Amino acid sequence: MDPIVNTNFTQVDWSEEVASAARQLISLAIREDVGDACDWTTRCLVPPEAQGSVAIVARQVGVVAGLTVVPLVLEEMGTLVEYRPAATDGDAIERGQTLATLSGSAADILTAERVFLNFLGRLSGIASLTRRYVDAVAGTRATVYDTRKTTPGWRMLEKYAVRCGGGLNHRLGLHRAVMIKDNHVALAAQEGLTLKHSIELVRENLATAGAKVEALEVEVDTLEQLEQVLAASPDIVLLDNMKLDELQRAVAMRDSLAPTVALEASGGVNLDTIGDIARTGVDRISVGALTHSAVALDVGLDWRGSPAAG
Template sequence: MTTRDFRQIQWDSQLEEDCRRIVRQAVSEDLDRGHDLTTAALIARDTSGEAAFVARQTGIACGLQAAKIACEEMDLNVAWQAYLADGDTLAPGVSLASYSGTARDMLTGERVALNLLCKLSGIASLTREYVDRIAGTKAAIYDTRKTTPGWRHLEKYAVRCGGARNHRTGLYDAVLIKDNHLAIAGHSGPLSEAVTRAREFVQQQLGSGTSSTIIEIEVDTLDQFREVLPVRPDIVLLDNMAPEQLTQAVRLRDAEAPDVQLEASGGINLNTIRAVAETGVDRISVGALTHAAPWLDIGLDWKT
């Protein structure tokens, strides 16, 4: 069976620059006129402080590198020392990092750092819940493009920290033929023709190196699945199929095209994902990892 996969996001220079861009935007939102009015009014310039970012609930840490970058990008007179790494397990009362320096700067930068930590840790934590639910099966969990505009790379990084895998990053790095493409294109022939057409386009337009470009097509019935199987797309997305249908699709694939990967998607949640994984599908994509993850409760505890 094919081992080709989508690009997997990791912490690198591109992700770091994405983080700096987000921090700059956050700073402009908080300091539109250049001042933290409350802090400037009440806190003397020479006041120092010491604090720690502390987990209030169980989860998975993510955003520690991002929070450190926030301190750097805001040019704060503070020292940041991480105690954990992205992907580590959290429990209530566990300190993620120490935070010390000029009290004014600490207060000004507190919310930006917390927003990064809470949002990204929330995604990583929910992702880990999904991963744990399918332990012992062959399936892998994937995210989707249902991400916050401007945050896609960071959110997909958080998914990786939670133990799942990244689906395509954008519209540019894979072909995913969906029903809307076929409807708008006026395609009325066999679905296999759409796969062949897409494959030929990639080869003609993108030239060398296109053998790594994944071709995926969405189907929502077993009849459609039977249509596309002979042309062997890299992945077939089985949309909103019941576990019984997914099991049948797996049997057909195993018998006729064992190199084709099967991805289940559509309405899958924590209560249903185990049954989906036990059908034998290879991949399960879950948009909720990024669009429905609650923030993890993390606070800044000051030492007095």
């Protein structure tokens, strides 16, 4: 991984919504690791009274996310372990850096180890990859967004990790925002609805239901479609798989016809292309790879002996 130079990101809020999602996953993780029995290796080899001290250590350069999950794991497992963080979620970290220390029951530490390291590795991998994308658009107006291409059940935590990396969250679910995608457009066309009419119908139905959503977004893949959509002034228009010159023309069209509408580029976005895409003047770039292709960051546990021995 390339060195990560941007460290000037604000601390990410750890909401009760994220914590609740974490607790559900933690419960499942413990159940699949311990089952309805126990950690037999530790039970057979480690005396119940044995004490230990360990450090959670980064094996790679990256951005940490998931430290806030560790005490929840320890709590859920009923451990007799003291947790002391040495870093904060969202921090840029170096190889060999101590992220936290734990001390107390050696058996409890050993049994909980893999559960909390799995959370840390997965979430830090997402945060680290996100930071690379964010760094790649530095100096432009574009911001990096995730998508709904998340691991089932992990969405809240994975989107939290994206924020730790400096990215922003697209809609958290179908219930939070309206996005008229290509298949919606195709089905609407069968009913004789234009893009403009589809947007008007959505607004009418939301008003009738008394529903409030975060945004109304429409996906287009041609400049002709964009011109139609801009006439209805949605909050966001997603420009799907457009070439660089098309994106530039789309920005000019938006600036002329509906300057308050945000433009989002999507499709064909990777670390090699995102800089050029950002320089076209789009406001947002959505990247599914942040969550569906991130590789876990290598995080390990270093044994430091008994607390008395230091």
